[in-house]
Amino acid sequence: MGTPLTARIIEEHANAFRALPPAGPTAARRRTAIEALTASGLPTSRDENWKYANLRPLERLRFNPAPPAQPLTAADLPAAIPGFARYVFVDGAFAPALSAALHATAAALTPLAAAPDAGGAPAGVPAQTPDARASADERFALLNEAFATDGAAIRVAAHHDEPVRLELVFVASADAVTGASYPRVELRLDSQAQLLLIERHVSAGPHASFVNSAVTVDLGCGARLHHYRLQELAPRAIVFDTLCAVVGAEACYRLYGISTGAQSARSTLAVRLAGERADLMLAVVALGDRQQVQDTYARVEHAAPRARTEQVFRGISAGRARVAFNGKIVVGKDAPGTDSRQSLRGLLAGPEAELDVRPQLEIYTDEVRCSHGATAGKLDENMLFYLLSRGLEPGVAQRLLKWAFLEDVVAKIEVAELRRQIEERLALQVHEPLARAESA
Amino acid sequence: MTASRTPLLAINDLHVTVEGKQILNGLTLQVAAGEVHAIMGPNGSGKSTLAHVLAGRPGYQITAGTVSYEGRDLLALAPEERARQGVFLGFQYPVEIPGVNNVYLLKAAVNAVRKQRGLPEVDAFEFLGLVREKMRLMHIEDSFLSRGVNEGFSGGEKKRNEVLQMLVLEPQLAILDETDSGLDIDALKVVAAGVNSLRSPERACVLVTHYQRLLEYVVPDIVHVLVRGRIAKRGDRTLALELERRGYDWVTGEAA
Numbered sequence: 001m002g003t004p005l006t007a008r009i010i011e012e013h014a015n016a017f018r019a020l021p022p023a024g025p026t027a028a029r030r031r032t033a034i035e036a037l038t039a040s041g042l043p044t045s046r047d048e049n050w051k052y053a054n055l056r057p058l059e060r061l062r063f064n065p066a067p068p069a070q071p072l073t074a075a076d077l078p079a080a081i082p083g084f085a086r087y088v089f090v091d092g093a094f095a096p097a098l099s100a101a102l103h104a105t106a107a108a109l110t111p112l113a114a115a116p117d118a119g120g121a122p123a124g125v126p127a128q129t130p131d132a133r134a135s136a137d138e139r140f141a142l143l144n145e146a147f148a149t150d151g152a153a154i155r156v157a158a159h160h161d162e163p164v165r166l167e168l169v170f171v172a173s174a175d176a177v178t179g180a181s182y183p184r185v186e187l188r189l190d191s192q193a194q195l196l197l198i199e200r201h202v203s204a205g206p207h208a209s210f211v212n213s214a215v216t217v218d219l220g221c222g223a224r225l226h227h228y229r230l231q232e233l234a235p236r237a238i239v240f241d242t243l244c245a246v247v248g249a250e251a252c253y254r255l256y257g258i259s260t261g262a263q264s265a266r267s268t269l270a271v272r273l274a275g276e277r278a279d280l281m282l283a284v285v286a287l288g289d290r291q292q293v294q295d296t297y298a299r300v301e302h303a304a305p306r307a308r309t310e311q312v313f314r315g316i317s318a319g320r321a322r323v324a325f326n327g328k329i330v331v332g333k334d335a336p337g338t339d340s341r342q343s344l345r346g347l348l349a350g351p352e353a354e355l356d357v358r359p360q361l362e363i364y365t366d367e368v369r370c371s372h373g374a375t376a377g378k379l380d381e382n383m384l385f386y387l388l389s390r391g392l393e394p395g396v397a398q399r400l401l402k403w404a405f406l407e408d409v410v411a412k413i414e415v416a417e418l419r420r421q422i423e424e425r426l427a428l429q430v431h432e433p434l435a436r437a438e439s440a
Numbered sequence: 441m442t443a444s445r446t447p448l449l450a451i452n453d454l455h456v457t458v459e460g461k462q463i464l465n466g467l468t469l470q471v472a473a474g475e476v477h478a479i480m481g482p483n484g485s486g487k488s489t490l491a492h493v494l495a496g497r498p499g500y501q502i503t504a505g506t507v508s509y510e511g512r513d514l515l516a517l518a519p520e521e522r523a524r525q526g527v528f529l530g531f532q533y534p535v536e537i538p539g540v541n542n543v544y545l546l547k548a549a550v551n552a553v554r555k556q557r558g559l560p561e562v563d564a565f566e567f568l569g570l571v572r573e574k575m576r577l578m579h580i581e582d583s584f585l586s587r588g589v590n591e592g593f594s595g596g597e598k599k600r601n602e603v604l605q606m607l608v609l610e611p612q613l614a615i616l617d618e619t620d621s622g623l624d625i626d627a628l629k630v631v632a633a634g635v636n637s638l639r640s641p642e643r644a645c646v647l648v649t650h651y652q653r654l655l656e657y658v659v660p661d662i663v664h665v666l667v668r669g670r671i672a673k674r675g676d677r678t679l680a681l682e683l684e685r686r687g688y689d690w691v692t693g694e695a696a
Contacts, residue, residue, distance in 0.1 A: 380535075381498070382535045383535050383537050385497055385498065385519065386531065386534070386535040386537065386589075387537075387540075387545070388496075388518070388519040388520045388523070389495050389496070389497075389519050389520075389522075389523055389528075389529050389531075390523055390545060390548070390549035390552070390605065390609075391520050391523035391524045391548075391549050391552030391553055391556075391609075392520060392548055392549065392552055393520060393552070394518075394520065396548070397520075400540055400548075401537070401540070403539065403540075404537055404538060404539025404540045404588075405539065406539075407538075407539035408538055408539050411539070
């Protein structure tokens with residue numbers, strides 16, 4: 001498609017191509033990705049599932065990878081999480097000097113650019129190219145595939161008694177006028193392997209960075225992954241994120257997304273429950289304020305019998321923000337005995353804020369148990385009056401209820417220090433008191 | 441009755457509508473410090489409306505009448521101000537608030553009252569000791585403290601929690617809205633013991649109830665019968681017993 005945007009991406013890719021490393025995505029994969037993008041273009045707001053995303057910034061940002069960044073120090077990073085090996089990537093490139101406690105897990109993670117076998121998929125991770133033909137949903141992953149210079153290839157074997165603990169910190173430091181940051185994770189858990197993974201996206205400085213991250217997850221039979229994804233970018237950043245996961249038989253995937261940062265954030269989560277009795281818990285918390293856009297599309301496909309999904313969303317939209325969650329569950333014809341639950345709740349915290357919460361269910365087989373609940377509204381007036389009747393200030397009562405609304409999900413995070421950091425950030429964000437209850 | 445003093449609560453000719461419908465229709469009532477009043481009446485007579493209006497719940501239009509509390513205009517105060525001045529409403533249907541734990545709410549409520557009186561915040565350790573003592577009185581387990589407010593509580597547990605909050609807050613004026621409904625006899629005795637423990641010459645209590653059962657354990661000084669939004673009859677505790685025998689038709693017929 002010959003849109004000016006696509007033409008510019010192709011041109012910037014051609015200019016950057018020579019400078020791109022041969023590893024990470026190989027030259028062949030880069031070419032395939034750019035060809036697929038050429039054919040399909042990036043999504044537009046007319047595409048299904050992209051109605052609420054903010055795509056306008058794409059017109060004015062640059063797609064070539066950001067030039068090497070100014071050196072950072074550990075002080076530029078979030079506090080470390082005890083027990084977790086930390087790998088830091090700055091504008092998409094591995095930064096060994098900032099990384100710590102690698103010895104414990106060195107076998108599990110290979111920086112993509114340093115992969116020994118530059119000709120194929122590194123570290124035994126199978127190349128999982130998103131299927132461009134299937135839908136528009138994963139096309140930003142193609143953009144990552146075309147431009148990414150580095151990333152993390154993670155392979156976890158089964159012979160650990162304790163789960164492996166890894167933290168990936170992706171720091172965006174460049175401004176979008178100089179180039180983009182392409183965080184990339186290719187993750188494979190062998191049969192019965194266990195991993196606790198923290199994936200964190202932060203900024204160094206106030207730049208209006210453009211971040212386009214792509215994560216693939218492949219869970220073998222009986223593997224267990226707890227995956228905590230924190231989007232805490234600076235207030236002017238633009239981020240597009242694509243996660244594609246395949247969950248094997250009896251594997252368990254707990255995916256938490258906490259999105260609080262950036263000017264405009266779009267996260268596309270596509271999870272396929274490919275093996276019998278695969279178990280997924282997908283929980284997203286999104287906070288929007290000022291003129292932020294927080295848009296999440298989560299598609300879960302049940303492709304095998306007796307798999308289980310719990311999909312949870314809690315979002316608060318304040319100021320003139322737009323917060324959207326589109327949660328789709330597709331139960332295929334080969335998925336009898338599916339058990340899926342959706343609990344999607346949004347809170348509208350201002351007269352000019354926008355909130356869109358949409359559960360979708362497509363079922364192509366019998367014998368399934370699928371329930372969904374979706375609400376979008378203001379603070380519960382009965383709860384509010386109860387707190388006021390106990391003497392609490394209206395502002396305090398409202399903050400407390402907003403907090404409680406989120407805590408429902410956050411309390412389930414088992415890594416104590418991580419939970420503390422998340423709670424601290426959420427508490428900061430819900431600090432702004434609302435106007436007095438409308439009915440008072 | 442110590443009628444010579446200003447009553448703690450004086451309701452005069454109160455008219456209240458909800459969504460245009462007249463619920464309270466010229467209600468007049470005086471409660472002095474030290475007294476326990478029971479407000480009885482058939483369903484729909486306006487008992488709960490009265491309790492809610494006194495606590496300041498939104499959604500009620502006061503079309504005429506006055507309510508004074510300690511000589512001040514109660515209706516001019518916001519709900520949280522009433523609470524801090526010592527007015528407590530025990531809810532008929534206490535709300536569940538997952539994510540806000542019980543001890544946090546208790547502490548925030550106590551500190552709101554203390555701030556009003558110019559006192560420093562409670563000492564956390566002493567406060568816990570006090571709460572535990574009251575919890576024993578109300579037969580509430582220790583694990584309750586860290587649970588969400590009323591989260592997953594049975595009906596009886598919710599009512600005991602209301603009385604616990606009242607005991608911790610020590611209000612001047614407690615209004616208990618059908619706190620006895622849905623309680624078995626053991627829970628009723630626990631709730632009654634809680635209410636009785638707070639009786640004192642400085643405090644007053646208004647018990648809103650449909651049945652006289654609670655009044656066997658918390659003996660009221662005065663019983664009012666509310667019919668179609670006004671007091672149709674008043675008397676001492678024997679009125680409640682007579683109502684129990686003869687049914688509400690007796691008074692509704694008389695009032696008609």
